[in-house]
Amino acid sequence: AQKVTQAQTEISVVEKEDVTLDCVYETRDTTYYLFWYKQPPSGELVFLIRRNSFDEQNEISGRYSWNFQKSTSSFNFTITASQVVDSAVYFCALSEAYMNRDDKIIFGKGTRLHILP
Amino acid sequence: ETGVTQTPRHLVMGMTNKKSLKCEQHLGHNAMYWYKQSAKKPLELMFVYSLEERVENNSVPSRFSPECPNSSHLFLHLHTLQPEDSALYLCASSQGPEMGNEQFFGPGTRLTVL
Numbered sequence: 733a734q735k736v737t738q739a740q741t742e743i744s745v746v747e748k749e750d751v752t753l754d755c756v757y758e759t760r761d762t763t764y765y766l767f768w769y770k771q772p773p774s775g776e777l778v779f780l781i782r783r784n785s786f787d788e789q790n791e792i793s794g795r796y797s798w799n800f801q802k803s804t805s806s807f808n809f810t811i812t813a814s815q816v817v818d819s820a821v822y823f824c825a826l827s828e829a830y831m832n833r834d835d836k837i838i839f840g841k842g843t844r845l846h847i848l849p
Numbered sequence: 850e851t852g853v854t855q856t857p858r859h860l861v862m863g864m865t866n867k868k869s870l871k872c873e874q875h876l877g878h879n880a881m882y883w884y885k886q887s888a889k890k891p892l893e894l895m896f897v898y899s900l901e902e903r904v905e906n907n908s909v910p911s912r913f914s915p916e917c918p919n920s921s922h923l924f925l926h927l928h929t930l931q932p933e934d935s936a937l938y939l940c941a942s943s944q945g946p947e948m949g950n951e952q953f954f955g956p957g958t959r960l961t962v963l
Contacts (some may be wrong), residue, residue, distance in 0.1 A: 736891075765949045775937060776853070777954040784949065824893070825947040837952075839892040 738840035755824030872940030
């Protein structure tokens, strides 16, 4: 069965520290997409990145970087030089090519990140 | 207005009330979604509409009734809810319901059922 695990429920770091959010997924499919979303206190989820299963190239966008490792079924997210505005809940999600009708996209439970000034 | 908007942002209702949540997207997308976000639980997909047709209904109780009159608007009609239905209800849209399309979310409606 497809599954997304974010083992870190809550993380607190001091501003300017680097922090990595872990995401491990399970799938039987060879074609799938992985996502990260950010949910700030205002409530709406904000799309951060999408990765398809055939593209293992790591990506960097400003202070954000993503490490996709198919060998360990992980798609980890690192924030470099964290800022207070990064405080939010971050969700990892999986979408497969042949999901059953109950699962269009599976979200992890989220990691609540606190950046302390 | 841009993006995905939801009204109301907060709603308190009794178990016998009937209310509706509204979602509007200004992105020209063809697919719209309702999600339920409860404390300490993953986001739960409730309904998916593609080109105004319902394509997914994830075993949601009939006290939740969706309506999609056009590709820009989505409603969730509520009646005889239970206290355990209290949650944040999020609406989202995407270009299509296919795998790989990122979803754009509204700010949600915080629902409290007394």
